[in-house]
Amino acid sequence: MSKITNKDLLDAGVHFGHLTRKWDPRMAPYIFMEKNGIHIIDLNKTLNSLEEASNAVRSIVRSGRKVMFVATKKQARAIVSEEAQRLNMPFVTERWLGGMLTNFATMRKSLKKLAGIDKLMKDESFKVLAKRERLMKTREKAKLERLLGGITDLTRLPAALFVIDVKREHIAVAEAKKLNIPVFALCDTNSDPTQVDFAIPGNDDAFKSIEIITKAFGKAIEEGLSSRKEDKEQKERERAEEEKKAVDQATDKQDA
Structure with missing residues (x-):
């Protein structure tokens, strides 16, 4: 995906906010005008x-840490889970379980149970x-997979959250805030952008709008x-050169 332009965002309907009576005044700096x-x-x-x-998420990922994608609204689930899986990042698209971050030890127990x-x-x-016992185990596995399937490989807390719809995912945002985990979020005109660290103003209800922002974030x-x-490759090359240099020096000493 090449660099996104204003026209790309316009075509995807990113500019459409909510009805004026449903707005959050804290979104005022991001609003261009009112129409109909x-x-x-x-x-x-x-x-x-x-x-x-x-720029911020590139730096986080470059250090080797994970970004958790969170989007439980119907129109966002498919694109968000697809992008997270493509990037091998954890994701939650079914239901945010209270304590998923703040009570991570208990969450790890549930993941061990699933395993x-x-x-x-x-x-x-x-x-x-x-037969009854097999059926119970199969049902339990299906339920755990539905809720925790996207975080099975998460061994420690994520370094950041990417959220679609701050109002809907307020519990996830609050938990991240409590643990000082930065939150990146697509914020519509009915959201409070001050609740997150990186607010991306845009339509969080339309599939195309969610898709273009999620894919741009995924590209970063x-x-x-x-x-x-x-x-890592550069470090390996440097290590190999140092080892070769050490071997050459040792060989020179022996020859002398």
Whole structure:
């Protein structure tokens, strides 16, 4: 995806806010005008905010840490889970379980339970269990997978959150704030942008708007991952050169 322009955002309907009577006054700096009772978002502000957020997330990912994607509204689930999986990042698209961040130890127990059931179901002993017991285990696994499937590889707290709809995901935002985890979020005109660290003003209800912002954010993560890979390769080259140099010096001493 090449650099996003105002026209790209316009075509995706990113500029459409909520009805003026449903607005949050704290979004005023990001509103361009009012038209037919609807607030229109300033797309120049969206582009600037997106660039700022992209620079920050590149730096986070380059250091080797994870960004958790959070979007439980229907029109955002598919695109957000798809992008998170593509980037091998954790995601929550079903329901935010209270304490997912603030009570991470308990969450890890649930993940271990899921791994345990998965291991049991692959074992021969599972076949000899009573039919009712097998059914209960299968249902439990399905429920845990639905709720925790996107965070099975998460061994420690994420370094940041990417959120679609701050109002809807207020519990996730509050938990991140409590733990000083930076939050990047697509904020509509009915949101409070002061609740997050990097507010990207835009329509958080339309699929196309969510898609263009999520993919642009994902591209920044991809660039961060690429830079991390280059850094590691550079360090390996330097290490190999140092080892070769040490071997050459040792050989020279022996020859002398």
